[in-house]
Amino acid sequence: xxxxxxxxxxxxxxxxxxxxxxxxxxxxxxxxxxxxxxxxxxxxxxxxxxxxxxxxxxxxxxxxxxxxxxxxxxxxxxxxxxxxxxxxxxxxxxxxxxxxxxxxxxxxxxxxxxxxxxxxxxxxxxxxxxxxxxxxxxxxxxxxxxxxxxxxxxxxxxxxxxxxxxxxxxxxxxxxxxxxxxxxxxxxxxxxxxxxxxxxxxxxxxxxxxxxxxxxxxxxxxxxxxxxxxxxxxxxxxxxxxxxxxxxxxxxxxxxxxxxxxxxxxxxxxxxxxxxxxxxxxxxxxxxxxxxxxxxxxxxxxxxxxxxxxxxxxxxxxxxxxxxxxxxxxxxxxxx
Ligand SMILES: NC(=O)c1ccc[n+]([C@@H]2O[C@H](COP(=O)([O-])OP(=O)(O)OC[C@H]3O[C@@H](n4cnc5c(N)ncnc54)[C@H](O)[C@@H]3O)[C@@H](O)[C@H]2O)c1
Numbered sequence: 408x409x410x411x412x413x414x415x416x417x418x419x420x421x422x423x424x425x426x427x428x429x430x431x432x433x434x435x436x437x438x439x440x441x442x443x444x445x446x447x448x449x450x451x452x453x454x455x456x457x458x459x460x461x462x463x464x465x466x467x468x469x470x471x472x473x474x475x476x477x478x479x480x481x482x483x484x485x486x487x488x489x490x491x492x493x494x495x496x497x498x499x500x501x502x503x504x505x506x507x508x509x510x511x512x513x514x515x516x517x518x519x520x521x522x523x524x525x526x527x528x529x530x531x532x533x534x535x536x537x538x539x540x541x542x543x544x545x546x547x548x549x550x551x552x553x554x555x556x557x558x559x560x561x562x563x564x565x566x567x568x569x570x571x572x573x574x575x576x577x578x579x580x581x582x583x584x585x586x587x588x589x590x591x592x593x594x595x596x597x598x599x600x601x602x603x604x605x606x607x608x609x610x611x612x613x614x615x616x617x618x619x620x621x622x623x624x625x626x627x628x629x630x631x632x633x634x635x636x637x638x639x640x641x642x643x644x645x646x647x648x649x650x651x652x653x654x655x656x657x658x659x660x661x662x663x664x665x666x667x668x669x670x671x672x673x674x675x676x677x678x679x680x681x682x683x684x685x686x687x688x689x690x691x692x693x694x695x696x697x698x699x700x701x702x703x704x705x706x707x708x709x710x711x712x713x714x715x716x717x718x719x720x721x722x723x724x725x726x727x728x729x730x731x732x733x734x735x736x737x738x739x740x741x742x743x
Contacts, residue, residue, distance in 0.1 A: 428476075
């Protein structure tokens with residue numbers, strides 16, 4: 408099977424989507440869209456003159472793509488996904504799925520009405536340490552989860568916000584929980600369940616932006632687990648830590664490194680670590696800063712497997728909405 412993809416948003420991570428699609432023998436990149444002429448034309452030129460469009464609707468009207476990858480600023484995820492789904496395309500949307508659970512629900516409804524698939528990019532679920540920890544949880548080896556502790560201690564320089572028309576804006580980006588923390592909150596809700604209550608505080612400490620750049624949340628999950636989430640983009644000079652510690656009834660796991668790329672502690676008596684474990688995850692690099700893991704090729708492979716009717720590994724909208732609800736609950740507590 409060959410699956411045809413169109414990509415809207417040819418910015419930092421749109422380039423990675425194009426590269427991954429170009430490298431996958433089961434995928435074809437058939438259209439690109441960006442309002443920025445230089446962005447769309449340079450990416451089109453890099454991939455043999457793929458047809459490129461300034462207008463999203465025009466691209467949807469012209470392309471025979473099977474899947475539309477939405478890689479635009481956060482406020483555009485919901486309207487673009489609903490439009491593409493309603494026109495009969497499958498959709499792969501970048502994180503965060505949307506800026507509200509109401510928007511995420513509208514996207515899921517549009518997919519159900521159209522009988523099309525809606526997936527959300529959650530590439531950190533494929534990180535080697537994350538997969539091993541997931542196995543320990545799914546098989547019951549870790550036992551009941553008591554506590555989860557998550558630290559996202561990163562650096563983003565002021566230019567990261569200043570050079571962008573949407574980052575750091577409440578209505579367009581939503582805040583650091585939607586941007587930097589959403590990968591981590593996805594893992595917490597995947598493992599510990601939905602956030603049922605939160606007490607959180609946040610502040611804007613070292614950037615000239617509308618949104619928070621630092622926060623601390625204490626949360627309770629519906630599994631009964633308690634958790635803490637500490638997030639900041641204010642770390643001096645470079646990313647320091649992206650970690651999740653899991654305190655279970657039968658063991659303890661700490662996934663760390665800068666972006667959940669290392670297993671820093673493992674004590675799960677019922678599940679010894681395999682010999683010769685290799686930690687191969689690499690970060691997405693954007694010149695002046697680094698993001699989380701670059702496992703987008705695994706997300707695309709999961710989408711194609713799903714299209715082929717094989718076991719799906721990519722996250723769908725019904726699951727994607729859970730981290731949006733958790734983020735909403737934490738921001739509601741901050742506003743209180
Ligand atoms: N999964 C990950 O690790 C990861 C990493 C980086 C970014 N992201 C997500 O990807 C998305 C894009 O982030 P980015 O860093 O590439 O942002 P970016 O600002 O670098 O790129 C966004 C692109 O969208 C284009 N755009 C804006 N409005 C448009 C419109 N109406 N029609 C067509 N194009 C439009 C912009 O011109 C820009 O080129 C965000 O949701 C972000 O959170 C995910």
